[in-house]
Amino acid sequence: MKGHLYRRNYTCKKKKCTCGAKWAYVVDVGIDPISGKRKQKSKSGFLTQQEAEAAANTLIYELNQGTYLEDTDKTFSDFAKEWLHIYSESKDVKPGTIRVRLHEIGRLLPYFAQLKLKDITRKMYQDALNDLKDQGLADSTREGINRTGRMIFRKALELELLKKDPTEFAYVKKDKKTIEQLEEEEVPNYLEKEELALFLETAKQNGLEHDYLVFLILAYTGMRVGELVALKWKDIDFLNHTISITKTYYNPNNNTVEYQLVTPKTRKSRRKIVVDEDVIQALKDHKEAQNQVRMRLGDDYYNRYFIFAKMERQFGYPIVIKNVRDRMKRLLRIAGLNEELTPHSLRHTHTSLLAEANVSLEQIMDRLGHTDDQITKNVYLHVTKEMKKEASQKFSELMRSLR
Template identity: 80%
Template sequence: MKGHFYRRSCKCKKKNCSCGSKWAFVLDIGIDPETGKRKQKSKSGFPTKKEAEVAAAALIHELEQGNYIEESCQTFCDFANEWLPIYSESKDVKPGTIRVRLHEIGKLLPYFGQLKLKDITPKRYQECLNDLKDRGYSDSTREGIHRTGRMIFRKALEFELIKKDPTEFAYLKKDKKTLEQLEEEELPKYLEKEELALFLKTAKENGLEHDYLVFLILSYSGIRAGELIALKWKDIDFVNHTISITKTCYNPSNNALKYQLGTPKTRKSRRKIIVDEDVIEALKEHKKVQEEVIKRLGDAYYNQDFIFAKMQRQYGYPIVIKNVRDRMKRLLRIAGLNEDLTPHSLRHTHTSLLAEARVSLEQIMDRLGHTDDQITKNVYLHVTQEMKKEASQKFSELMRNLR
């Protein structure tokens, strides 16, 4: 393999150099397929000729073993922009996820934006994660940023743009939390059954347009707000009392005209839920009212079969999640309940009440469309733990009565 060693930028031009210039080497590494000309690799900065020879020998070994990778000079910013569409197309990613990934890339750009991929070392990457913590970013936010960074560098490694993945051994520093902090953080807030009854009563008596039906279905089915908004009449089986979840509605701008329907969150999220007769009867009543509106408005009504369609302005378009959140906050305030609760809290409420009714965790996960969800498990275990205490107390009372 052709090549040579030399002192780079030597000024004294002597055999025994005294100007302190470093050693370098140049090696032929093959033929450029585009030009047909030979390709060369050079590297400099070696204090001695021996060190340059060792580095050259390592390069020759990589070439002979077929392991040589010509690292790219592409910047992190440029490659991240290339990676995002590749990621979105290969995984059938939802628009909301793309928006999150774009946001997380933005957090990495101040650290790596104009750096070449090959120059981003494990130490530099770890320092980025540590600095994000020092700047006050939460554990979950940093986990998301790190997840995105890891995917980008793994794809660069797959494309042979870099030799090593700088994220491979990176870790996230976390503060140790007290037991009280862990319980408060991991156990979401939800309504007790008496509170849920009060909330639904308030929705029935003080709710605005279709509020009662919205919160009745969320409470009695445990479906997500996006799944609820995407519901169409064809998804309701009035005979068998089931609701089919086949899609979700995405609308980050909260502009009713710009809604998007997509597939559910996961494959398991496609499901059919049996609901109470009260839900079916409320749906029938709503259908009658909606049919009257459609008949009155005619072509002015955007009729795409949506159950929860706007009845004022933009007639027929699906309502937006912000509308559901705002309506819920209003009703919670009227009822004197915790105004920090959200539509998703009703999903946790559904979990807790099913657990209290002694429905198994497996059945609950299936109903919610989960393959695995730690928050759901935490709610279930919290409720069942209280039930176990009750069982123990009843046993103790029974034994005391025998004395």
């Protein structure tokens, strides 16, 4: 391994230097594959010959061990763009996930945008996470930002653009919460069975176009609203009373004609849901009514076999999710129920009623298409805890009656 030490801009004639020239090294680091000429690495600014020699020996050791990485001037901002492209190409990533990653990168840019990757330290990265907490960002938001940051820097490490990963020991600070706070925050609002019955009756009596069927299916299956909007008639098995979930609806701009059908949220989300006769009959009635409209409109109907298709303007296109939210808010107001509830609240309602019916958590998770979901578990535990209290009270009342 060739190399040498020297003093830059050395002008002294005497043995003892008085001009202040610093020491430097030059070491051969390989051959340029294009030109065939040798490549050299140099560094200056050392106060003593011993310091320069130690640094040169470190470099030579890395070359011999195969751990040497050439310096890159690539900035965080530039590499984050490259990473997002690699990430989206290498995995079956849904558009919504890309939007989330892009947003999380945007949260890191104020701290690192024009910094070189190699100059970002563990302390700088941890300080950024801490500052995001001081700004009031939620734990889950900061966890997402950290997850994206880790993926970016680990890819840089994999591509040998870095020697160390600044995110390796990073952590997301969290405030300790009381049991009361945890119970209030982690159990979402949902409808009790009497409230659900009132809501569905209100949808039947006061609902607009296909409102009743929409909310009946959401309440009786616990499916996500995106899964519901994406349903096509081929997904319904009228003989075996099942609904197949194979896709979900994506339309961030709520533009009816610019929708996308994408793969479900997770692999577990692909599933068949068994439904009862009431749901099947309601679907049959809806299909018959839809067929009449489709035949009347002919070529003016966008026939892609969507179950929940628009029947006014842009005929046949799937309804947008915002439409479902707005319709639910209207019906909740008419029924005098909590207007803060959303279509996703019906998923939690389904969980609570299954728990009340003594269906196991494992069966509920399978029906909802979950591999693991803490909110679902918390709803289940909340309901079953109340059931246990009721059982205890009934036992006490029984014993008191014997006195």
